[in-house]
Amino acid sequence: xxxxxxxxxxxxxxxxxxxxxxxxxxxxxxxxxxxxxxxxxxxxxxxxxxxxxxxxxxxxxxxxxxxxxxxxxxxxxxxxxxxxxxxxxxxxxxxxxxxxxxxxxxxxxxxxxxxxxxxxxxxxxxxxxxxxxxxxxxxxxxxxxxxxxxxxxxxxxxxxxxxxxxxxxxxxxxxxxxxxxxxxxxxxxxxxxxxxxxxxxxxxxxxx
Numbered sequence: 001x002x003x004x005x006x007x008x009x010x011x012x013x014x015x016x017x018x019x020x021x022x023x024x025x026x027x028x029x030x031x032x033x034x035x036x037x038x039x040x041x042x043x044x045x046x047x048x049x050x051x052x053x054x055x056x057x058x059x060x061x062x063x064x065x066x067x068x069x070x071x072x073x074x075x076x077x078x079x080x081x082x083x084x085x086x087x088x089x090x091x092x093x094x095x096x097x098x099x100x101x102x103x104x105x106x107x108x109x110x111x112x113x114x115x116x117x118x119x120x121x122x123x124x125x126x127x128x129x130x131x132x133x134x135x136x137x138x139x140x141x142x143x144x145x146x147x148x149x150x151x152x153x154x155x156x157x158x159x160x161x162x163x164x165x166x167x168x169x170x171x172x173x174x175x176x177x178x179x180x181x182x183x184x185x186x187x188x189x190x191x192x193x194x195x196x197x198x199x200x201x202x203x204x205x206x207x208x
């Protein structure tokens with residue numbers, strides 16, 4: 001595969017939908033990568049609406065309004081993945097988790113989650129998206145990029161792999177800057193307990 005990552009602009013929205021609707025992305029279709037963007041109690045659903053559909057509309061509105069809220073990976077002209085990223089301050093819900101709260105007051109960009117359809121996994125899509133994320137963050141003025149991966153080696157049953165695995169970030173040169181222990185309150189709000197911590201990299205790091 002020769003994978004390239006491009007910003008999720010309005011004209012690319014059908015490609016983003018295609019990636020989310022592919023086999024193996026049912027959990028992503030529930031959230032549409034909006035969970036960490038939102039904070040506090042959400043308004044009740046309208047009659048006949050679903051949380052999934054409301055989240056899809058919200059992501060679509062973000063893509064339409066710009067700036068792009070993430071990158072789409074392509075193999076040729078076919079969408080094969082997605083990464084959600086941007087300035088940390090737009091992800092209000094990160095502060096609700098003791099595990100992922102801010103390490104310090106320095107401005108950072110956050111890599112929130114990956115969506116890769118099952119047929120395209122283990123083919124370098126995530127590392128291509130990570131490379132693209134660092135490049136995009138750097139071009140938009142970021143100096144530090146951070147992420148919140150899980151340790152798949154320590155917990156092979158981890159259900160939160162949309163955050164990416166620690167090995168991917170280790171290989172990319174990210175370093176751990178904080179490690180916090182989650183508790184029952186985190187689980188009750190849907191925050192994973194198997195985070196290795198907060199990892200950071202210079203946005204100027206260039207991956208091979």
